[in-house]
Amino acid sequence: MIPISQVDVGSAEEELVLAVLRSGQLAQGPMVRELEAGFAALSDCEHAVAVSSGTVALAVALECEGIGTGDEVITSPFTFVATVAAILSVGATVRFADIGADFNIDPQTVGPLVNSRTAAIVPVHLYGQAVDMPPIDRITRDNGLALIEDCAQAPGATVVGRPVGSFGTGCFSLYATKNVAAGEGGVLTTNDPEIADKARLLRNQGMRARYEYELIGHNYRLTDLQAAIAMPQLARLSDTTSRRRHNATVLSAGLAGIPGLIPPRAFEGRGHVWHQYTIRVTKHAKLNRNALSKWLTESGISSGVYYPKTVPNYTCYAEHPRIILDPTPEADAAASEVLSLPVHPHLSPAQLDQITACVRTAFDA
Numbered sequence: 001m002i003p004i005s006q007v008d009v010g011s012a013e014e015e016l017v018l019a020v021l022r023s024g025q026l027a028q029g030p031m032v033r034e035l036e037a038g039f040a041a042l043s044d045c046e047h048a049v050a051v052s053s054g055t056v057a058l059a060v061a062l063e064c065e066g067i068g069t070g071d072e073v074i075t076s077p078f079t080f081v082a083t084v085a086a087i088l089s090v091g092a093t094v095r096f097a098d099i100g101a102d103f104n105i106d107p108q109t110v111g112p113l114v115n116s117r118t119a120a121i122v123p124v125h126l127y128g129q130a131v132d133m134p135p136i137d138r139i140t141r142d143n144g145l146a147l148i149e150d151c152a153q154a155p156g157a158t159v160v161g162r163p164v165g166s167f168g169t170g171c172f173s174l175y176a177t178k179n180v181a182a183g184e185g186g187v188l189t190t191n192d193p194e195i196a197d198k199a200r201l202l203r204n205q206g207m208r209a210r211y212e213y214e215l216i217g218h219n220y221r222l223t224d225l226q227a228a229i230a231m232p233q234l235a236r237l238s239d240t241t242s243r244r245r246h247n248a249t250v251l252s253a254g255l256a257g258i259p260g261l262i263p264p265r266a267f268e269g270r271g272h273v274w275h276q277y278t279i280r281v282t283k284h285a286k287l288n289r290n291a292l293s294k295w296l297t298e299s300g301i302s303s304g305v306y307y308p309k310t311v312p313n314y315t316c317y318a319e320h321p322r323i324i325l326d327p328t329p330e331a332d333a334a335a336s337e338v339l340s341l342p343v344h345p346h347l348s349p350a351q352l353d354q355i356t357a358c359v360r361t362a363f364d365a
């Protein structure tokens with residue numbers, strides 16, 4: 001079976017984890033600080049604060065901005081559920097803008113949702129492609145809103161030459177399947193020293209110096225063991241991203257011209273990092289999305305539907321009193337058409353050929 005993702009750890013990770021074990025410093029320590037320096041450099045930010053997960057990074061970012069009860073936060077309905085859960089976790093209300101052809105929040109649909117209760121926008125850089133940030137940046141500045149970027153799927157992605165996580169507060173994930181993986185973990189990036197300072201306090205029980213509590217915090221710390229797994233991958237990120245880009249190019253060449261199938265593309269001015277390679281199987285195609293997925297599985301190729309429904313289409317979210325259901329027809333359409341194919345850095349040329357040949361056979365193309 002060709003897997004949809006493959007953990008990328010080797011001797012560098014093994015050695016660093018062993019070094020941490022032998023150091024006796026298992027909790028947050030020097031390795032976490034090194035990881036923070038690496039993420040600050042990656043996202044061209046002054047500060048980075050490592051936390052226990054990407055979901056926690058989002059919640060901390062919102063808490064740092066003082067967002068809570070009575071505040072509305074605008075985000076994408078076509079995202080991993082954690083984006084929305086994090087907003088609800090701080091007591092805020094969620095509103096959904098629709099998405100564009102890049103699968104990301106469409107700036108044109110954000111503007112009409114802004115009102116006197118709006119406190120923040122949380123764009124999600126889905127599949128590794130940055131959101132069209134300049135217009136989002138403008139809306140947040142014009143209206144005095146906080147900007148919190150969900151960068152979980154896009155470490156290293158750029159738009160207009162700027163890395164994601166540098167426009168507002170960046171929230172990265174180190175979950176096992178992400179482009180930089182530690183099993184679990186998250187990192188928040190910012191150029192605002194006050195946000196960074198508050199995030200550090202919130203992460204560690206609100207403690208400034210030993211037993212001096214400045215605010216009521218949490219235990220959101222990352223361990224040096226996890227940082228040791230992530231560090232070598234961060235060092236290799238530009239290399240693994242190049243391989244993902246190469247694989248995406250090969251897949252798109254091999255899938256060109258199939259009626260009803262839309263391969264993904266990097267939009268003008270965006271540096272896509274290909275966390276996922278996601279095709280659309282439209283109603284004009286010979287097979288539907290689910291039939292193609294089944295065909296691939298039977299042929300030994302894993303694929304994934306990210307995501308089969310928009311978040312507000314799950315009953316527990318739809319019925320939540322702090323979810324406002326705005327219509328998002330483009331997101332609904334995407335949820336029924338998307339299928340992600342393997343694009344990870346360990347694919348061989350033969351496997352890439354196998355994937356495109358298998359899809360072409362399915363469509364008689």
Ligand SMILES: *Cc1c(COP(=O)(O)O)cnc(C)c1O
Pocket residue numbers: 053054055056079080082083124150152153172173174175184185186
């Ligand atoms: C993975 C992911 C998260 C959550 O990260 P965790 O580290 O799993 O908590 C949030 N948003 C998106 C878009 C993700 O893909």
